[in-house]
Amino acid sequence: MFLGHFGAALAAKPLQPRVSLGTLFLAAQLADLLWPTLLLLGVERVQIVPGLLAASPFNFEYYPFSHSLLAQVLLGLALGVGYGLLRRNWRGALLVGLLVPSHWLLDLLMHRPDLPLALGTSPKLGLGLWHYLVPTLLLELSTLAAGLWVYVRRTRPRTPAGRYGLWVLAALLVLSYLSAELGPTPASVPALAWGGQALWLFVALGYWVDAKREAVVV
Incomplete structure (x- = not known):
């Protein structure tokens, strides 16, 4: 999943308005933020097999440090505690830790x-929705749309950048996803891994957009 993780982060924002959207993006996508670097270092492995699944050409051979449930629980604990110590917001820290x-x-x-x-x-484990392209696309897009709906209802722009920047962020997410899903298969694992570093841009944009918006009191 790609867009769905961002949708979860957007939907989580009203639970702890003091936590920046950028931090929520970081938590929800921590596994995929770490994975490209672990690929480049040779710690984890993937094969690119065109046609392997309708919605994914990736044969994930070994990636327990980024994508095992145990690793993500431990990473969530570390990120949550780190956030709590830094921000002195332990309720926010719990949300950050659970998002991982x-x-x-x-x-x-x-x-x-x-x-x-x-x-x-x-x-x-895995339930295998990637075997089916259309349901995959519908789930990804609808999950992002639901998260955006929650975020827009519970925040409001303080500046024009806060209004239009959010939709630029959403458009970039969708374009990035569709180009990866419907475009050419990555030429090599290093190309995949270097391209994956672009995920950090969305974390930075999350911080920037959220700083231009404010919570709506309901």
Whole structure:
């Protein structure tokens, strides 16, 4: 899943308005933010197999440090505690910590059984929605749309940048997703990994957009 993680972060914003959208993006997408670097370092492995699944050409051979449930729970604990110590907002820290393993739960819907539960030898799970392109596209787009709806209802722009920047961010997310899903398969694993570093741009945009908006009191 890609857009769905951002949708979850957007929908979580009203639960703790003091937590920046950028931090929520960071938490919800931490697994995919770490994975490209781990690929480049040779710590984790993937094969690119065109046609493997209708909505994904990736054979995930080994990625327990970024995508196992245990690793994401531990990463969530670390990120949540770090946020709590830095911001002195422990309710926000709980939300940040829980968003990290939400990534595994959402990915469970999409992946074939290749998501490990733990490090080392471990059972692997996955419900396999990536076998079907149209349902995958509908779920991704609708989840992002739902998150945007919640975020727009519970925040308001303080500046024109806050109004239009949000829709630029949403458009970039959709274009990035559709170009990856419907465009050419990555030429190599290093090309995939370097391209994956662009995810950090969306985290930065999340901080920027959220700073231009304010919570709506209901």
